[in-house]
Amino acid sequence: MIFRQLFEPLSSTYTYLLGCEETGKAVLIDTVVPSMSRDLAELKRLGLELAFTVETHLHADHITAALDLKQAVGSKIAAPAFDRLPCADVGLEEGKPLQVGSVVLQPLHTPGHTDGHFSYLVDDRVFTGDALLIDGCGRTDFQNGDADALFNSVRQKLFTLPDDVLVYPAHDYKDRRVSSIAQERKRNPRLGEERTLEEFREIMAKLDLPYPKFIDSAVDGNRQCGVCPPNLPENLAHYCRQITESPQG
Ligand SMILES: [Fe+2]
Numbered sequence: 001m002i003f004r005q006l007f008e009p010l011s012s013t014y015t016y017l018l019g020c021e022e023t024g025k026a027v028l029i030d031t032v033v034p035s036m037s038r039d040l041a042e043l044k045r046l047g048l049e050l051a052f053t054v055e056t057h058l059h060a061d062h063i064t065a066a067l068d069l070k071q072a073v074g075s076k077i078a079a080p081a082f083d084r085l086p087c088a089d090v091g092l093e094e095g096k097p098l099q100v101g102s103v104v105l106q107p108l109h110t111p112g113h114t115d116g117h118f119s120y121l122v123d124d125r126v127f128t129g130d131a132l133l134i135d136g137c138g139r140t141d142f143q144n145g146d147a148d149a150l151f152n153s154v155r156q157k158l159f160t161l162p163d164d165v166l167v168y169p170a171h172d173y174k175d176r177r178v179s180s181i182a183q184e185r186k187r188n189p190r191l192g193e194e195r196t197l198e199e200f201r202e203i204m205a206k207l208d209l210p211y212p213k214f215i216d217s218a219v220d221g222n223r224q225c226g227v228c229p230p231n232l233p234e235n236l237a238h239y240c241r242q243i244t245e246s247p248q249g
Pocket of ligand 1: 058
């Protein structure tokens with residue numbers, strides 16, 4: 001499998017490119033509007049055709065480039081069936097793999113950060129979205145978030161995967177790129193094996209995080225598979241502008 005981990009600096013989002021070496025078809029997990037031309041350049045450089053964009057969840061901190069990419073190169077939009085997005089071409093459900101050439105994504109329903117959140121297992125890698133971050137996890141105070149549900153998702157769906165499965169999160173704010181199931185089970189300060197559900201509830205209840213500044217525009221836009229609102233205030237306009245620097249990651 002061809003694999004690239006691409007970083008989008010505005011929302012500190014990792015976009016993952018998975019390509020099939022035999023068919024030349026590719027999938028992008030969690031694209032971001034400002035990095036769309038970077039993604040297209042990377043696909044071209046690798047000689048890959050984008051077959052699907054895949055979402056882990058309805059993001060609150062950026063707008064997906066799924067719709068723009070569909071319009072640019074004809075890729076299909078795959079998103080959790082749970083969210084019932086009329087704009088999605090394929091609704092992903094647990095137990096129903098998405099196959100693109102030799103690349104097979106196994107959807108795992110991992111609610112808690114949002115109720116419709118999915119992780120995707122691909123061989124010995126798991127793309128954990130905001131359910132499980134390196135030494136952390138996504139917040140649980142918006143979008144039908146639920147600390148108990150997140151605890152169960154991580155403990156029962158993710159920490160039951162083999163030790164050596166590599167954990168690729170949707171974000172990292174400290175330049176970390178990858179972890180493993182064994183590492184997170186051992187030392188994740190919120191969800192590691194020594195934590196109880198009661199402790200986790202308390203940690204999440206006391207985070208005291210600010211209201212996410214882009215959430216209203218982002219969730220609306222992402223329900224439409226990636227539409228930028230027409231009247232974005234100037235302080236948020238960069239979320240919908242292309243970053244023009246050279247590809248990185
Ligand atoms: Fe999120």
